[in-house]
Amino acid sequence: MPDNLPEALVSLRKDANQFINEVLLPLDREIDDEQGVPRVVQEKVRQASRGAGFFYKTQPAEYGGDPAGPLELTMLRETWAAANCRLTQYIFGPGPGILHAATGDMKKNYLDPVLRGDKRGAFGFTEPDSATRPSWARIEGESMLINGQKSYVTGGATADFVSVLVNVEYKDGSKAGTAMVIIDREVEGVKVEHEFSSMEGGGHVSLVFEDVRVPLANVIGKLGEGMPRALGNIGNVRMMVSAQAVGMCVWTLEFIEKHLLAPHRSGTPLGEREGVRLRFADMRIETYVARSALYRTARLAETGENIVNETIATKVFCTEAAGRIVDMGVQLVGGHGLVRGHPLEKLYREVRSLRLVEGASDLLRINLVKGRLELEKGRI
Numbered sequence: 494m495p496d497n498l499p500e501a502l503v504s505l506r507k508d509a510n511q512f513i514n515e516v517l518l519p520l521d522r523e524i525d526d527e528q529g530v531p532r533v534v535q536e537k538v539r540q541a542s543r544g545a546g547f548f549y550k551t552q553p554a555e556y557g558g559d560p561a562g563p564l565e566l567t568m569l570r571e572t573w574a575a576a577n578c579r580l581t582q583y584i585f586g587p588g589p590g591i592l593h594a595a596t597g598d599m600k601k602n603y604l605d606p607v608l609r610g611d612k613r614g615a616f617g618f619t620e621p622d623s624a625t626r627p628s629w630a631r632i633e634g635e636s637m638l639i640n641g642q643k644s645y646v647t648g649g650a651t652a653d654f655v656s657v658l659v660n661v662e663y664k665d666g667s668k669a670g671t672a673m674v675i676i677d678r679e680v681e682g683v684k685v686e687h688e689f690s691s692m693e694g695g696g697h698v699s700l701v702f703e704d705v706r707v708p709l710a711n712v713i714g715k716l717g718e719g720m721p722r723a724l725g726n727i728g729n730v731r732m733m734v735s736a737q738a739v740g741m742c743v744w745t746l747e748f749i750e751k752h753l754l755a756p757h758r759s760g761t762p763l764g765e766r767e768g769v770r771l772r773f774a775d776m777r778i779e780t781y782v783a784r785s786a787l788y789r790t791a792r793l794a795e796t797g798e799n800i801v802n803e804t805i806a807t808k809v810f811c812t813e814a815a816g817r818i819v820d821m822g823v824q825l826v827g828g829h830g831l832v833r834g835h836p837l838e839k840l841y842r843e844v845r846s847l848r849l850v851e852g853a854s855d856l857l858r859i860n861l862v863k864g865r866l867e868l869e870k871g872r873i
Contacts, residue, residue, distance in 0.1 A: 496788045502568055508545070509569055512584075513576045516541045521578050526834060530579060538583040551588035556608045558586070563794035567736045567787060574740020575747075577836055591616065591656050591673060591713060591726040598710060603654060603675060615652035617643035617676075617700060618723055628702065630659040630674065632709070637661070639676065639705040642686070649698035650688050652678055657702075658723045661716055671719030675711040676702070691846055728801060731808040731851045732794065738815035738847050739787050741840055742780040745822040748836065749773065752826055763825070772825065776818045783814040802864055802873050805857045812847040813854060819844045 498506070520534055542548040550569065552558025561569065573581035587607050589595070592614070595604040606612035620627055621644035628641025639659055646655060654677045661669040676683060682705035688698045714722055753764030753773060763769050790807040793800045819840050823830040830837040848854045864870045 496568065496784060498564075498568060502565060505565070506568060506572055509547070509572045510576075512541070512545050512547065513573070513578065513581075516545075517576065517578050517580045521580050524579075530583075534580070535583045538580050539586075542584045542586075547584050548586040551585045552608060553589060553593075563732065564788070564791045567732060567791035570733055570736035571740040571743070571784075571787070574737040575743040577741070577744040577840060586610075587613075590614065591722060594714065599675070599713070606653075612653040613648065613651060614675075615646050615649045615655045616726065617646050617649075617655045617657035618727070619643060619645040621699070628657060628659045630661045630672065632661065632663050632669065635710075636706050636708050637674070637712075639674065639682075639702045639707060641702050643700045643702075646698050646700055647695055649678075649700060650685070650696055654678060655700065656713065658719050661719075670717030671723075672716050673713040673719045673722050674707060675713065676705060676707055680705060680707065682706070695846070724801070727851050728804045731804050732791065734847055734851055735787050735790070735804075735807045735811040738811040738844070739780070739783050741815045741844055742776075742783055742811075742818045745818050745837070745840065746776060746780055749776065749822050749825055769825065772821055776821055779814045779818055783811045786810055799870075802861050802870070805852070805861045806873055808851065809854050809857050812844075815844050816848060 517538065520537060524530060524534060539548060546559060547569070549558040550561040550566065553560055573584060587610060589604055589608065592599070592604040592607065603612065603614070607614055617628075621642050624642055624644075626641075628639065628643065630637040630639045639657070641659065643655070643657060646652075649655060654675050657674050657676055659672055659674055661672045663669060682703045684701045684703065686699040686701045688696075690696050713719075750764075750773075753769060754762055757763050764773070786807045790800060790803045793803055819837065823837050823841055826835075826837060829835060831841065832838060852860070861873070865873075
């Protein structure tokens with residue numbers, strides 16, 4: 494297999510699959526599809542995950558965590574996705590995300606409560622097409638006044654605060670660069686313009702900031718570091734999305750293989766037809782290449798190198814490959830694969846969103862080429 498994992502991670506993968514089969518799938522079968530996942534079930538998953546040790550893989554050691562490196566996290570995320578089970582989202586504990594370097598009051602007021610599970614944060618990056626200018630902040634003494642909009646804030650409806658990318662200027666109009674700033678949801682001037690859900694089930698909001706005053710102490714890091722910090726956080730999420738996409742490919746292959754070997758009304762299994770075999774071969778080839786790219790990039794991430802371009806390439810290829818593979822899976826199963834409640838129907842909705850989250854595919858292609866032609870950076 495292209496992952497070629499160390500023995501310790503091979504053993505951990507076996508434990509992860511055992512956790513899925515013995516804990517998650519039995520709980521999942523008890524859930525009413527129309528009611529969503531009850532909080533009591535969510536907590537059962539978290540408690541079981543704590544006992545198995547998976548909960549702590551995304552948490553810093555100083556908080557009692559057992560932080561996993563990029564390769565280990567990639568393997569676990571692919572394994573969770575390959576189960577095609579809605580409960581896997583509750584396995585990992587809350588991680589620090591963009592607040593990983595927080596100190597002092599920021600650590601006390603935001604990072605510590607997040608890791609305890611007492612507060613939830615969201616990430617505000619995407620601007621609406623109709624915006625007259627990107628979100629901006631003007632420094633006034635020991636505070637800043639923020640105006641602007643963020644159009645696609647996932648989890649924003651239930652978040653206690655939002656980490657927002659803004660362009661910063663001084664009172665005289667001179668520029669201070671970009672900054673990531675924490676804005677409490679309940680502070681005056683923060684308005685929810687629109688609350689909506691996407692077809693895969695995610696919840697999002699559009700936020701408007703009108704003369705929102707926040708202390709300078711709410712700047713994450715330093716002025717001028719906003720964009721690099723935002724992109725660093727996005728890069729980590731792109732690897733997560735890539736692992737999720739590859740897991741979807743793996744699940745689809747296993748599901749379709751059983752379908753092709755099963756008895757068929759024609760008298761012979763579908764898998765005996767040459768045309769069907771050609772399509773299934775393409776699915777397996779693409780999955781192999783996607784997994785190879787995923788684990789190659791995860792290993793590069795282990796070295797601490799700058800892998801912006803590699804992460805972009807991996808995210809684009811893995812999510813687009815997953816889209817083609819799930820689509821072909823539906824084609825091979827037929828109309829039944831689009832019936833509400835069929836596992837492929839759910840996957841079909843989920844996989845389409847992956848080509849848009851954390852950067853639409855064509856935008857990422859443009860960014861990758863810009864790095865080479867204009868900045869002369871990156872291996873690819």
